[in-house]
Amino acid sequence: MILRGRRQRARARLRAAALTGVDALDRRLPLAAAARAVLRKAFPDHWSFLLGELALYSFVVLLLTGSWLALFFDSGSRQILYHGSYTPLDGLPVSEAYDSTLHISFDVRGGLMVRQMHHWAALLFVAALTVHMLRNFFTGAFRKPREINWMIGVLLFLLALLEGFCGYSLPDDLLSGTGLRTAHSIVLSVPVAGTYLAYLLWGGAFPGHVLIGRLFVLHVLFVPALLLALVTAHLILVFHLKHTQWGGPGRTNRNVVGRPMFPYFAAKSTGLFLFVTATLAVLAAVAQINPVWVYGPYRPDQDSTGAQPDWYLGFLEGALRLMPDWETSAAGHTVMWNVLVPAVVLPGVLSVLLLGCPLMERWVTGDDREHHLCDRPRDRPVRTAFGVAGVVAYGVLFAAGGNDVAAFAFHLSVNALTWVFRVCLVLGPVVAFAVTKRLCLALQAHEREVLTQGTQTGVVRQSVHGALEPEHAPADPARLYRFVVRDLPVPQTAAAGDGRLRRLQVALSRWYAGRRVEVGATPEQRRYAEEALAEPERRKR
Numbered sequence: 001m002i003l004r005g006r007r008q009r010a011r012a013r014l015r016a017a018a019l020t021g022v023d024a025l026d027r028r029l030p031l032a033a034a035a036r037a038v039l040r041k042a043f044p045d046h047w048s049f050l051l052g053e054l055a056l057y058s059f060v061v062l063l064l065t066g067s068w069l070a071l072f073f074d075s076g077s078r079q080i081l082y083h084g085s086y087t088p089l090d091g092l093p094v095s096e097a098y099d100s101t102l103h104i105s106f107d108v109r110g111g112l113m114v115r116q117m118h119h120w121a122a123l124l125f126v127a128a129l130t131v132h133m134l135r136n137f138f139t140g141a142f143r144k145p146r147e148i149n150w151m152i153g154v155l156l157f158l159l160a161l162l163e164g165f166c167g168y169s170l171p172d173d174l175l176s177g178t179g180l181r182t183a184h185s186i187v188l189s190v191p192v193a194g195t196y197l198a199y200l201l202w203g204g205a206f207p208g209h210v211l212i213g214r215l216f217v218l219h220v221l222f223v224p225a226l227l228l229a230l231v232t233a234h235l236i237l238v239f240h241l242k243h244t245q246w247g248g249p250g251r252t253n254r255n256v257v258g259r260p261m262f263p264y265f266a267a268k269s270t271g272l273f274l275f276v277t278a279t280l281a282v283l284a285a286v287a288q289i290n291p292v293w294v295y296g297p298y299r300p301d302q303d304s305t306g307a308q309p310d311w312y313l314g315f316l317e318g319a320l321r322l323m324p325d326w327e328t329s330a331a332g333h334t335v336m337w338n339v340l341v342p343a344v345v346l347p348g349v350l351s352v353l354l355l356g357c358p359l360m361e362r363w364v365t366g367d368d369r370e371h372h373l374c375d376r377p378r379d380r381p382v383r384t385a386f387g388v389a390g391v392v393a394y395g396v397l398f399a400a401g402g403n404d405v406a407a408f409a410f411h412l413s414v415n416a417l418t419w420v421f422r423v424c425l426v427l428g429p430v431v432a433f434a435v436t437k438r439l440c441l442a443l444q445a446h447e448r449e450v451l452t453q454g455t456q457t458g459v460v461r462q463s464v465h466g467a468l469e470p471e472h473a474p475a476d477p478a479r480l481y482r483f484v485v486r487d488l489p490v491p492q493t494a495a496a497g498d499g500r501l502r503r504l505q506v507a508l509s510r511w512y513a514g515r516r517v518e519v520g521a522t523p524e525q526r527r528y529a530e531e532a533l534a535e536p537e538r539r540k541r
Helices: 002-028 032-039 047-070 096-106 111-138 147-169 174-188 194-202 211-241 261-286 311-322 337-355 357-365 381-400 403-410 414-453 477-484 500-513 523-533
Strands: 079-081 093-095 327-330 333-336 455-462 468-473
Touching: 047 111, 047 211, 047 261, 093 096, 096 111, 111 147, 111 261, 111 311, 111 381, 147 174, 147 211, 147 311, 147 337, 147 357, 174 194, 174 337, 194 211, 311 337, 311 381, 311 414, 327 337, 333 337, 337 357, 357 500, 381 403, 381 414, 381 500, 403 414, 414 477, 477 523
Parallel strands: none
Antiparallel strands: 079 093, 327 333, 455 468
C-alpha cells in the first residue's frame, strides 16, 4: 500500500510538471490550440481517398532512397575504362555516370536494392498521381472552390513526368541514351529555335558532354524542390478547404462526416505508409527493373532493339510512331510535323486542357456554386464520357508505343499494326464516348425504376388475370438517398440580344447538361435534396 501510494504521488508530480511545461511553452509559442484543431479535423472514410496518400508516401520513399543514391552517384560524362565487379564489361570504355551506376549496383552494400526500390517508387508515384487525378475528374472534385488545388495537381503530374525522365536518363546506358536521342530530335523539331535550344541544352552537337550533369542537378535539386513545395501547398489547401465526401444520409454540402485525424486517421495513414514502403522493398528484392548492365553503355552509333521508355511516357512514344512522315520545307527551314505534332503540340494541348478543365466546365455550365459532395460519374454523362474517351485514346497510344514488340511476338506486320492503331486512335474515343454516355443514361433510367417501383426480389407472381409480374420490395434508404441527391447543373437559356459567344455558351450548356433522366422524386425528397446541396452559409455573404 505504501509503495502504491508513492508511485501514484510520483505520477501525479510528473503529470503536473508536464502540464506546467506545456503551458509555459504554449504561452511563448501558442501551438496547442492549432494542434487540437488539426487533430480533431474530420476526414471522410473511403478507400478512393487513399490514392492521394499513396502518391504522397511513394514520394517520401523517393526522397529517402534518392538522397541515399545521390551520395554514391557521379554524373560525369568523361570516358573511362570499366574495371568493376561486372566482368562482362571489364575493360570497356564507359562514362563516369554509367560506371558509378554499376558501382552502386554491384559494389555498394544494398545499393542494387535501394536503386530498384527508387525506380519502383517512381513508377508507383506517377501511377498513383494518375489514378488520383482520374478520381478527382470523374467525381467533380476539381470544381469551386478547389480549382487551384486541381491545377497544382496537374503541375505535380507534369513535374513528375519530367523528374522521371531525368532520373531515367542518368545511368547513361544504351536504353536511356536512346531516349535522349529521341528527346534531342523533339527539341530539334521546334521551328526556328530548335537547333539553338538543342545546342544550349546539350552543350554542342549530340551527345554532348554536359547534359547528364545538368539532368542530375534537375533531378536531385530543382524538380524535387518544386515537387515538395507543390505537395505542401496541396496539403495546406486540402486542410483549409476540407475534403470532398461521397453523398449519404447526414452528409451535406455544409459538413464533413468522417473520422478524426487522431488517432483513427493517423493510425490508418501510418499503416498505409509502412505497407507502401514494405511493398516497394519486396518488389526491389524480387523483381528486377532497369538492368543497365544488360543494355551496356551508350554509344551514339548503336541503338537498343525493342527500346521502350517507362510506362508513363509510353503514350508519347506511341504518338511518335503513329504520326505519318510529314515534313514541310520553307524559307530554308524544315518543319518536322511527324515529330512536332505528337511530341510538342499534343502534350502542350493536353496540359492546357487539364489545367483549364475547371474553368471550361464552369463557363459551359454557368455553375458558380461551391461543391463539397462528390459527383457520381453516371450523373454527369458528358463529363464521364469525355474522361473515358481520353483513357481509351491514352490506351491506344500506349499500346502503339510497343507496336514493334507486339508485331514480333504475334508474327504480325508492323505497318499493318500501325494502321490498325491509327484507326483505333480516331474511332476508339468516339465509340467510347457514345457508349459511356448511353450507359450513364441507362443507369439513371434504372435508378428511376428502383425509386418508383422498388427492387426486384426475384419472385414472380401471377395475377388473377394470368399476367406474370415480378415482385418488388422497397429499396434501401441509403441507396435512395444517392438517387435523389444529385448535384446537376441547370442548362442555361438564351435571351434576346445575346452575342455569338453567349449563344455558343448556351448551346454548349444544353448539350453538356441538358441530357438527363429525371428520377421522379416526391416534393419532400426534392426539398431534402435541396437542403443537402445548399451552399455553406458563410460563402453566400
